[in-house]
Amino acid sequence: MQADYATHRLPLARPFAISRGTRTEIEVVRVTISDGAHQGIGEATPTPRYEQTTEVVVADLERVLPTLRQGLERGSFDRDELARLLPAGVARNAIDCALWSLEAQKRGVGLETLIAEALGEAPLPQRPIDTVQTIGIATAQAMAEAARAEWEKGARLLKVKLDGEQIEARMRAIRQAVPQARLVVDANEAFPRQGLEQCLRLLAELGVEMVEQPLPAGEDAALDEFRHPLPVCADESCHTREDLPALARRYEMVNIKLDKCGGLSEGIAMLAQARALDLKVMVGCMLGSSTAMRAALPLAARATLVDLDGPTWLANDPDPRPLRFAAGTLDDG
Ligand SMILES: [Mg+2]
Incomplete structure (x- = not known):
């Protein structure tokens, strides 16, 4: 099992202005979790409004990834464990979404199937x-x-x-x-x-x-x-x-x-x-x-x-x- 992250700068096509200010680029964090055959990916965007700068998010990831890797190797790490290790926010989102993405690929189904299951509902047909x-x-x-x-x-x-x-x-x-x-x-x-x-x-x-x-x-x-x-x-x-x-x-x-x-x-x-x-x-x-x-x-x-x-x-x-x-x-x- 492998779990890693990378940060990427993404320039905007045009400035994005809201009440808090204007942005011309963003930085995103991507977490990938792989079992050798399948790779899950989760992307999240650090947001200064919630004191979630890239530095904070990266520090959270650095702190949790060793535990995540060990747990995945032993087959004992799940999304509930993640919620105990990290507060709600950007770093947890990137890892959580990577875990869902990996599970969907391992089971050969779409995310919709998994989420419908979690909600106890029939999957919705795919449409725009x-x-x-x-x-x-x-x-x-x-x-x-x-x-x-x-x-x-x-x-x-x-x-x-x-x-x-x-x-x-x-x-x-x-x-x-x-x-x-x-x-x-x-x-x-x-x-x-x-x-x-x-x-x-x-x-x-x-x-x-x-x-x-x-x-x-x-x-x-x-x-x-x-x-x-x-x-x-x-x-x-x-x-x-x-x-x-x-x-x-x-x-x-x-x-x-x-x-x-x-x-x-x-x-x-x-x-x-x-x-x-x-x-x-x-x-x-x-x-x-x-x-x-x-x-x-x-x-x-x-x-x-x-x-x-x-x-x-x-x-x-x-x-x-x-x-x-x-x-x-x-x-x-
Ligand atoms: Mg809003």
Whole structure:
């Protein structure tokens, strides 16, 4: 058994701007686990927002890989053991997804079969999945033009990144440019608390279907104070299944991302728990290649909303068999 990791810098095709800043490249971590005949691979993206820099992630991997290798040799290492060794986050995600990928290959089945089994369901037929296409922060006019360009390429569901500035001007410009498009908004914690209810009402009037994380994680109690005019989704406030009971009283939807929750194992548990709590589920991503998105596809197939457009932001998708993005859908054909 072999287990190793490598880091890769991936330049973006165009700058990606959200409320926290602008990126022109990302760094991903890839873990490969091989039994000689089969190789599992897991990719994860270090995220400074959660104190998960590449250095932190690499240190986590260096610490755990010797135990992992020994355990795999003895046949005694499993994903539960991994969850005991590493906290939810990027390093655990890379290893967890590599273990799922290896198991799928050893059994000669797709990931969908394994995830359906874990959920106690019949596997879903493979079909293209609708994903949002993200519009980064820019001037109102540039955002409207970007929205129209995506619409003309066939995207029908756009996720608009906003900060606390020019919310109305930007959204009116976009709505005018793409009157028919389905819109969701991601504030990445940046909406002003003052006037929040009116702000959400304006979004609802413009036909926005959902707003993601309007307030900072830990300062979202203000969401309790009024009836939401549109569904509100927890992203930065939502990490693992332990967060869900409290979030269910404050949000209508939760964004499950493998890099936050620590991999598919926890993602499956979160999906089951969200269903039990009557929370709608969005499956999202950090920027990353098709390798990272593919791991999330079985969860995405069961979600209300899917945001897995990460690879469309890369200059080059290094996955040997990239997912196909066309007309707002992604396909693993
Ligand atoms: Mg978000």
